[in-house]
Amino acid sequence: MTVDRTKLATERVIGVAALVVAVLAPTLFSAFWLNSILTQALILGIGAASLIFLSAYGGMISLAQTGLMGIAGYALANMVTQRVPGGETKGLLLGWDPTVGLVAAILLTVGIGLVFGAVASRSYGIYFLMLTLTYTVIAFLFVGSVTLIGGFSPVAGVDTYTPGFIGDIVTDRERLYYITLITAVFVYLLVRYLVRTPFGVSLQGIRDEPVRMASLGYNVALHRTIAFGIGAFIAALAGVLSAWWFGQLSPTTMGLDATIQMLVIAVIGGLRRIEGAWLGAIAFLMINNEITNRIPSSGLPVIGGTFNTVIGFIFLAIVIVSPDGLMGLWDRMWDALRRRGGPPHAEPEGGEPAAVASS
Amino acid sequence: MKVGKWKLLLPLALLAVGATIGTSGALATPAQANEVRFAIMTDCKGAFAFGYEVDTAGTIAALSQYAGAKPKNKKKPSAGMTGGSAGGKRLNLVGIGCGDETPALALKETRRLMVQLRADIMLGPLSGDEAVSIAQWARQNPAKTVIIGTAGSQDPTMQIAPKNLFRYHGDGAQWNAGLGEIVYKRLGWRTAALIGDDYSFPWTSAAGIIADFCGIGGRITKRVWTPPAGGDYAPFIRQLPRPNQVDGYFWLVGGANTSAALTAFEQAYGPLNARQHSGNLFLYFLGANTTVAPRLVGAYMGGFGTFQTGGLKNAQARNYVRNASRWFTGQNVNDGFFYNYWNAAWAMVQGLNKSKGAVGPALQRALPRSLKPGFQVANKGVLRLDSRRQAIQDQYPLQITRASGEGTVSTSIVGYVPNVDQTFGGYFGPNKPAPGRNYPPCVKRKLPWQGKIKVVKNGVITNQVIK
Amino acid sequence: MAERIRAWGVVGTVPRALAAGLVVFAILYVLVIADPPDEFGGGNWRTTNTGSALDDPSTFLTTVLDGLTFAGLLFIVASGFSLIFGLMRVVNMAHGAFYLLGGYIAYEIQQRMTGSGFGLNPTEVNTLEWVVPWLVAMVCIGVFGLAVQQLLLRWNQGQDLRQALITIAVSVIVADQVIAHFPRTVPAGTQQFGGNAVSISWPGWTNRLVDLHVGGVTYSLSRLVMLALGAAVGLALFLWLHKTKTGMVIRAGVDDRQMTAAIGINIQTTFALAFLVGSALAAFGATVGGSQASIAQGRDGEWLLFSLVVVIIGGMGSLAGAAVGSVLYGLVFAFAVAYLPTTGNECCTQYSVVLTFALMALVLAFRPQGLFGRAA
Known part of the structure; x- marks a missing residue:
């Protein structure tokens, strides 16, 4: 038991240390790193958190999150950008008040998420994965096809029309960083809170035993739909931040590559574990940045190919060695310590994690 | 506490290692005052991946010619360059951007080159929607300077037109100037249908054709736009009028799909009759010279404002070809990609020389408003920029011809359209929409070059006009 | 609680009725409601390119044929995907990457056989010069798929999400490597590698139109061959699964894996065989698809999506489902292009792809397991 307590303490120490580093980041890192690695990692982490929330507590691996992020971003961009000479050329250019646009974009995304979730609520495991993938594809094709709201050309200017409390994020990138950091912390706390509520507890029950929960009188489909709606809300936050960070929207941000990248x-x-979202994002971006700068053109030595080959092998190794990713590795390390330190435990050990093994 | 200290140290060590890697990447190398940092933005993935070496070759060749640089590897342009200075400062090529024709990646790469690697000038990008994206970026970053490499969308220098963005070549519409008139006069087309991919470059490209063809009195009876990821072209081809219902077809289907679309056409309506087909540069350039052009020998097509082989026979063109050919082996300097990047790099050198190596607004003021590129003939061979920093360029409609080698084809210049401006004499404009699925409308109107397109025979511009 | 569930059920029937209404409306629209365009391109919601089936029966017929022949190609690719899933519960997300690799292999072989064949006249290609590339590509991809299965998927059977993730990793690596190393044979002055577009040529004799003797409609022979190949694959798979001993073992394996193994049948050999055949079918499809259209980077994702959609509509792991899914997808796609309303120059062909994906969402909303699938 001491090991568990030590683990908890260690995680707390690391968590607080990470938060301190994050808060001090603008003074510690170069502007590029702050903007392109850390801010982006936080945003992708929020997106991944919406995926992990559904997978860890709802048993649903959703590939719709990139699509939902895109929907939020496109909704926002279409609502807030204005028609001015020498300005933006694509999209509806509705010119709404940015605060109204922000709220409306998030609400719209949650609404679409609830519809998506209701349709998918009776699919499980691998079916759910594929169905949600097609949601993203539909969003991609819809935005690409309907030139009124964008088409394949980029919709720009979303970062210049921000609500007053967000302020100028085009020139003041530190500001955007802190907004993103606050949102990430909020999302983290939200998920931690949600899974302790009665809803969260029954959701986890449904994850493990959907049939039994149904026979106990729980509305399984409704629970899963609402969970999906919450996932859509988190994805919408990520989508809005991503739109502000990127400044432009284009359908490829919802393409198959982007979807697989999020996964x-x-x-x-x-x-x-929800913490894995940000850990995965920062690891991914650091690998990406290192490799892109190191092998710019001629491809990898010997075998050829680009960043994708490298990330493919890393991904493969992780799925083979530790299907629960870096956080799973961390947990297993402590499990090993526990086995060494104390008497054998009654709990089921290591083996296959529920989220990945069953369907 | 029974746990040994090392059990806590391990994760902390991991954290330390992570932080070290992080900060090592985060530390910026100090900038040197005596250098100018610039970057090339092109594609290395997607349909235009082959542009990577060609674009880099064009840039480095021009810098070798005009700024004393030297290619590192004559066979592999992307190996980079050594030496080179302009305006008294060393030229530092900080990186070559690798896009995939999507705006998202272009923007990401632009940030990497211009912010992380701190370039002040960018030569690029390569394709239409990328340029729209980068023009919007440039608008927000007025201290950086962008000289478009070879992208053909209209918006960057028309509706968006930021002050720090320059284009020394035509857009997709300009590239097709004269084509509509030639098929109208030479082949007697009065009605035509067009089919293209559903994004900004084919729309812009179509706009040039529509302006010309409708301007002289032709009628476009159908526009079919094919979405990506359709998988099968047959149903789209059937939306076109049958061969006995129109005089001809304009093809604006690009990349991997041109050949598939033509196959679907043959399967629907039988063998292709080259007199009934025309199109933009997708019919010959960008790899189509082996898959598409051999099936359409004799067809008229638009281009780049350049030509693949057997080009213009005048001193300025010969001079360019001689100079440009010196630096790399296996590069076709007549290629539009090579030529446009060459001119962009050349303009950069002139600008830096005038600004004495200063970048930012000083460079933007100093960048030349006129240039003497190889294939400009009008105004004594001087190409001018308009007030939105967009080239007014001569155009050369082409015809696909059979070449000497078995099964190989080439192009020959059939016409000379002088001084094509981006507005087509007011047909397009900054306050009008950018070309779209249904814009511009098909209307008869006078274009500045209408009835003045000169016949070109064996690379020599004659005094006859096309009849 | 029970009342709430009932209320949910009542709410649930409304979308059902709506969906049924939509389907009926779409069929009526194509058959009778659609109008041909007037002379000057004006129009309303009823205006289509050629009018309804009654107005223009031959367009209707060719649209049906376009849909069916494309379905033949879809089925070849998707049946391999479905076979692997049906037996092993492996969603092979690398199916598209296998397609890409197979297509380039077939192209390289055909180039070697015909000499410099770029831009070659289809009539110059004889049957052998199409069949050999096709067979070689199938064998290569079959063996490659088998290797992937033995190395990466054998030891973790039953963990279907983990296996899907593994195949995603494989697809990322394979696609990137294919782009880095193909096409190898290109004409002088053209960029080698980089995943540029190449085409395989149909054999010369298919390059003509045949008169169907129905309403004066002529139709492409190569497209009819495509349909025939799809049907042949379907028939062969049916005979294999239902009339041979191996096939029965496979089907038994689908029904009850433990029991099949318990009565002494080596299920591992059967799994290996199924993966080999399933992968080989990706290469089969790629050869046909590369002849019909082209092989280029990006096709991998495209065909993975097509396979997913077809199989999701039809029901995972069901041969009949894959067939029905292919036909539905092909028809909806062809009809959406041809019969979406048009006004003026603006035609709605751009929206056809969205519609095919909407079809899938519609099917899944009411049958999560697909039309022919068993409850998950």
Whole structure:
């Protein structure tokens, strides 16, 4: 038991240390790192958190999160950008008040998420994965096809029309960083809180025993739908931040590559613990940045290929060695310590994690 | 506490290692005052991946010619360059961006090159939607300077037109100037349908064709836009009028799909008759010279404002070809990609020389408003920029011809369209929409070059006009 | 609680009725409601390119044929995907990457056989020069798939999400490597590698139109061959699974893995065989698809999506489901392009792809396991 307590304490120490580093980041890191690695990692982490929330507590591995992020971003961009000469050229350019637009974009995304969730609520495991993948594809094709709201050209200017309390994030990137950091902490606390509520507890019951929970009178489909709606809310936050960070929207941010990238981030971090979202995102971006700068053109030595080959092998190794990602590795390390330190435990050990093994 | 200290140390060590890696990447190398940092932005993935070496070759060749640089590897342009200075400062090529024709990646790469690697000038990008994206970025970053490499969308220098963005070549519409008139006069087309991919470059490309063809009195009876990921072209081809219902077809389907779309056409309506088909540069350039062009020998097509082989026979063109050919082996300097990046790099050198190596607004003021590129003939061979820093360029409609080798084809210049401006004499404009699925409308109107397109024979511009 | 569930049920029937209404409306629209366009391109919601089936029966017929022949190709690719899933519960997300690799292999072989064949006239290609590339590609990809299965998927059977993740990793690596190393044979002055577009040529004799003797419609022979190949694959798989001993073992394995193993049948050999055949079918499809359209980077994701959609509509692991899914997808796609309303120059062909994906969402909303699938 002491090991568990030590583990908890260690995690707390690391967590607080990470938070301190994050708060001090603007003074510690170069502007590029702050903006392109840390801010982006926090945003991708929020997106991955929406995926991990559904997977860890709802048993649903959703590939719709990138699609939902895109929907939120496109909704926002279409609502807030204005028609001015020499300005933006694509999208509806509705010119709404940015605060109204922000709220409306998030609400719209949650609404679409609830519809998606209701349709998918009766699918499980691998079916759920594929169905949610097609949601993202539909969003991608819809935005690409309907030139009124964008088409394949980029919709720009979303970062210049921000609500007053967000302020100028185009020139003041530190500001955007802190907004993102606050949102990430909020999402983390929200998920931690939600899973302790009665809803969260019954959701986890449904994850493990859907049939039994149904026979106990729980509305399984409704629970899963609402969980999906919450996931859509988190994804919407990530989508809005991503739109502000990127400044432009284009359908490829919802393409198959981006979708798989989000899954890779979540898997690298670990599909069972929410902390894995940000861990996976920062690991992914650091690898990406290092490799892109090191092998710019001629491809990898000997075998050829680009960053994708490297990340593919890393992904493969992680899925083979530790399907629960880095967080799973961490947990198993402590399990090993526990086995060494104390008497054998009655709990089931290591083996296959529920989220990945069953369907 | 029974746990040994090392059990806590391990994760902390991991954290330390992570932080070290992080900060090592985060530490910036100090900038040197005596250098100019610039970057090339092109594609290395996607349909235009082959542009990577060609674009880099064009850039480095021009810098070798005009700024004393030297290619590192004559066979592999992307190996980079050594030496080179302009305006008294050393030229530092900080990186070559690798896009995939999507705006998202182009923007990401732009940030990497211009922010992380701290370039002040960018030569690029390669394709239409990328340029829209980067123009929007440039608008927010007025201290950086962008000289478009070879992208053909209209918006960057028309509706968006930030002050720090320059383009020394035509857009997709300009590249097709004259084509509509030639098929109208030479082949007697009066009605035509067009089919293209559903994004900004084919729309812009179509706009040039529509302006010309409708301007002289032709009628576009159908526009079909094919979405990506369709898988099968047959149903789209059937949306086109049958061969006996129109005089001809304009093809604006690009990349991997041109050949598939033509196959679907053959399967629907039988063998292709080259007199009934025309299109933009997708029919010959960008790899289509082996898959598409051999099936359409004799067809008229738009281009780049350049030509693949057997080009213009005048001193300025010969001079360019001689200079440009010196630096790399296996590069076709007549290629539009090579030529456009060459001119962009050349303009950069002139600008830096004038600004004495200063970048930012000083460079933007100093960048030349006129250039003497190889294939400009009008105004005594001087190409001018308009007030939105967009080239007014000569155009050369082409015809696909059979070449000497078995099964190989080439192009020959059939016409000379002088001084094509981006607005087509007011047909397009900054306050009008960018070309779209249904814009511009098909209307008869006078274009500045209408009836003045000169016949080109064996690379020599004659005094006859096309009839 | 029970009342709430009932209330949920009542709410649930409303979308059902709506969906049924939509389907009926779409069929009626194509058959009778659609109008041909007037002379000057104006129109309303009823205006289509050619009008309804009654107005223009031959367009209707060719649209049906376009849909069916494309379905033949879809089925070849998707049946391999479905076979692997049906037996082993492995969603092979690398199926698209296998397609890409198979297509390039077939292209390289055909180039070697015909000499410099770029831009070659289809009539110059004889049957052998199409069949050999096709067979070689199938063998290569079959063996490659088998290796992937033995190395990466054998020791973790039953963990279907983990296996899907493994195949995603494989697909990322394979696709990237294919782009880095293909196409190898290119004409002088053209960029080698980089996943550029290449085409395989159909054998010359398919390059003509045949008169169907129905309403004066002529139709492409190569497209009819495509349909025939799809049907042949379907028939062969049916005979294999239902009339041979191996096939019965496979089907028994689908029904009850432990029991099959318990009565002494080596299920591992059967799994290996199924993966080999399933992968080989990706290469089969790629050869046909590369002849019909082209092989280029990006096709991998495209065909993975097509396979997913077809199999999700039809029901995972069901041969009949894959067939029905292919036909539905092919028809909806072809009809969406041809019969979405048009006004003026603006045609709605751009929206056809969205519609095919909407079809899938519709099916799944009411049958989560697909039309022919068993409850998950």
